[in-house]
């Protein structure tokens with residue numbers, strides 16, 4: 001018997017599962033991956049994300065595998081702004097391989113059952129009077145018939161391309177912006193500090209962060225997919241041709257096969273449907289530029305878990321509508337800010353305006369960086 005089926009054991013799914021299991025719910029988590037596994041990400045937890053991890057009691061375990069991040073550096077042509085976090089808080093950098101594994105372990109310790117290597121094909125839907133109710137999921141079985149798994153309540157935390165949210169029409173990739181990412185790890189990068197770095201250029205931006213083991217994570221995000229057939233070359237050329245980063249990457253060596261991802265943006269509205277709640281990127285994803293995807297994943301997972309617990313307590317009707325309202329109240333301002341940032345960096349004109357404004361009003365940009373970092 002299960003009370004809640006969680007699809008996806010990434011940050012959102014693992015946190016939702018941990019909280020539900022700690023409160024006595026019988027939770028089954030399925031993920032197509034086997035942990036530990038790599039995931040393309042900038043690997044930076046902002047101070048707001050660290051605060052949420054502390055709230056659920058896993059921050060110490062995660063910090064053991066992480067580096068402290070004391071602020072963010074933002075650069076454009078002719079401008080470089082460094083915003084330090086207040087002394088009371090810090091961010092962390094940790095590979096997603098380690099972060100996600102620690103979170104899955106915490107969920108399992110709390111009592112959630114984790115099944116890895118299980119691919120969900122779509123929702124198990126019952127339609128009455130034209131209205132769908134999700135009754136569980138359909139699993140893909142290699143070489144066999146799809147398997148139905150029934151559950152009173154399902155949480156979709158299966159990321160940007162959610163098999164559940166997309167097939168129910170709850171989310172979709174917008175026509176614009178369409179951007180892709182390439183990311184990989186380098187050794188021998190000069191000038192790394194305990195800072196996350198965001199380098200905004202006219203037709204792309206680059207995130208750089210130190211990660212444990214003396215490596216640097218570098219990700220490029222762009223709408224221009226030329227050279228994506230050879231992502232290693234494209235990534236190395238982009239960092240080495242950059243006027244600011246080139247000298248720092250001159251003797252650097254890419255030590256992992258880079259991964260690509262895209263299109264990145266996913267739009268959504270409702271946070272679920274009857275029998276289904278959405279958490280993390282499965283509910284929508286604006287853009288990696290603001291570096292707060294993990295904070296949003298944790299925050300939305302906590303909201304989904306709280307709503308699921310109420311549903312188990314008897315308030316089953318309209319649970320998804322309550323979750324939509326809560327997300328709106330808690331996350332809408334930040335998501336609006338993220339969309340504004342995304343729109344600004346989407347055009348060379350916007351980037352130029354941003355550069356001029358940063359030269360004229362650096363303090364304003366420091367405040368914006370701290371707002372992006374969800375400094376508690």
Ligand SMILES: Cc1cc2nc3c(=O)[nH]c(=O)nc-3n(C[C@H](O)[C@H](O)[C@H](O)COP(=O)(O)OP(=O)(O)OC[C@H]3O[C@@H](n4cnc5c(N)ncnc54)[C@H](O)[C@@H]3O)c2cc1C
Nearest residue numbers: 008010011012032042043044120158159181280281293294
């Ligand atoms: C280039 C880039 C850089 C980023 N950098 C940062 C950063 O530095 N800091 C930050 O805070 N955020 C960053 N983000 C955002 C962050 O990576 C996401 O917001 C975060 O991963 C969302 O977590 P999630 O649990 O919702 O989804 P995911 O991390 O995508 O996890 C989803 C899980 O579901 C599983 N799954 C998917 N489909 C199925 C299926 N059909 N059946 C079973 N299991 C399935 C997957 O295996 C995965 O484990 C970045 C994003 C990108 C693209």
